[in-house]
Amino acid sequence: MAVRYELIKVCKQSGARLGRLHTPHGTFETPMFMPVGTQATVKTMSPEELKEIGSGVILANTYHLYLRPGHEVVREAGGLHRFMNWNRGILTDSGGFQVFSLSTLRKITEEGVSFRSHISGEPLFLSPEKSIEVQNALGADIIMAFDECPPFPAEREYVRASLERTTRWAERCLRAHRRPEDQALFGIVQGGMYRDLREQSAAQLVAMDFPGYAVGGLSVGEPKELMYEILSHTTPLLPAGKPRYLMGVGSPDALIEGVIRGIDMFDCVLPTRIARNGTTMTSQGRLVVRNARYARDFSPLDPECDCYTCRHYTRAYIRHLIKADETFGLRLTTYHNLYFLTRLMERVREAIREDRLLDFRDQFFAKYYGGDQVKAF
């Protein structure tokens, strides 16, 4: 099996899981946060910097790489790891989410989705078989089943029909997969905000015995309380011996709440995207370093952080770089934000090990929401 999950312990206070993910490119502790490298690069970062930060698995987007440079180029390069000089873990998504969110003139049928490239306008078609073919060419350690992610809100009947098609697509993905020995195919549980549909989806996918499971269709615009409720209902439906991945979640509060509900893996563009807008995550909450109030502030982004950025640069310098459109400023904020989340997950793992994750959450939030800076993401 390409990827194996090892459950180390369950936090007595919270029920959260501490584990290890064994992949063809190394073993990484969970719960973990995976930075997003959409186009075979985590924007502004080098692979060496990601290692220094402590990233284990990064995510790349099948849709983008299929369009540019094309999966055949990546296959010829020897796969994504060699192409981008990254010898730790990689996860590719199925492309489904981007087809629905980025492409134009899309049409869904039982066979798949026809759409037009958002770059060239060229007509294209993605199906379970095609998605797996592309992902087999890219060669990530973890690949995802091709699914449909319904919007929020969505009618029950629409969600039911969609999840049943997602299940049929998952079966086709399993059959199409040519590299199960070195690429683990994860199934994606859908079902929207309907508990019984989540049960139906989970039961069908668990019966197919995937090496790992994602919870999809959350963080799509619903209130956070609803997301947590559905998550609490869904994760117990998944086998304890397999890794659980919550897609598209990266705010500090949702990471901690997700771990408490049994999640092992997260990905999100949030830390890298906001960094490029001059917004950073700190122990005292959100800090928008491009604001004028930091023009003569010679303290680090986060006085409690010991990352490269915070050890060497001031808010005033970083603000200057961002105002002056200098990409080094975005390197510095991106580095810090990824370090902040990676370090947060380390502290979460320590807390699980010591059966005190609920205490940690309360302490973290008291400071995170208690400072004088802008709060939420």
Add this chain to the structure above:
Amino acid sequence: MAVRYELIKVCKQSGARLGRLHTPHGTFETPMFMPVGTQATVKTMSPEELKEIGSGVILANTYHLYLRPGHEVVREAGGLHRFMNWNRGILTDSGGFQVFSLSTLRKITEEGVSFRSHISGEPLFLSPEKSIEVQNALGADIIMAFDECPPFPAEREYVRASLERTTRWAERCLRAHRRPEDQALFGIVQGGMYRDLREQSAAQLVAMDFPGYAVGGLSVGEPKELMYEILSHTTPLLPAGKPRYLMGVGSPDALIEGVIRGIDMFDCVLPTRIARNGTTMTSQGRLVVRNARYARDFSPLDPECDCYTCRHYTRAYIRHLIKADETFGLRLTTYHNLYFLTRLMERVREAIREDRLLDFRDQFFAKYYGGDQVKAF
């Protein structure tokens, strides 16, 4: 004295100089190339990367830093070295060149230049005294006299009047300079393409005993042969015990020809600017890596280069990044180009040491102009 030049030897074959520049932030071998960090950052690069490349002194632009973030902010930060986390040498220009090339509505008088900011439109005034005040606040190891750089072509009378004012401005700069112990003020020889005016300018400046001299007013659009002729005429007019800096020159051929004519220091935006356009310097000449012909080329930018970029990444990957607007691509090309010029200057120094710089020039050019790639810059 803030900066001291030590002449180690003169190449018996070419007359080129091998030396050392002792500065308050380290000693660096000459001839050297100085990367340009206009806004207190060498675009896309970290200080650590510049050290890895082997850069000793970098250049920052007074005009840009005066406008943004303002020299008072940099002074409060503890000077440019601390502001930008660079503990090797820094040289700031006087701001004169940018006032003439970037600002609008400028008016030159004996007192100085009034102009409008190219960012805010705000009316501003730069004089010899103001330029030195700003440069004293920035705190670079080497600062430059405020001069006027006449365009090419220019009438003899215009150039004569301009150089005489530049001489008077140089005297005012000397008087205004508040930190001669830790900042070396260099004079700038002008005189356009007129040999006798170059003699007049050099004689007047040498009489003022600056710790170093720049040759200004070259590389402003004149034919390269004319630049070399004027340079050959000008450098012998300068004292052998002081460093000589040729401003705004960075193509491989002009660097070598400049060294042969007795130059010790160069700066230019060329390697970093073309890198951001997907153009690289290689041992076989210019290589435009964004071209379609490199889409499936899995060889390094330059097979003879052992830089970070060439050791880990292919032309196909770098092209993909640049086509996809990923800044990491610009990091990779910038790194390579700076490494290429830094390594070129190392080889030039070796050749001087071994009295074979003319042979080295011929061998370098045979390969540089002999490949099948596009040639000139």
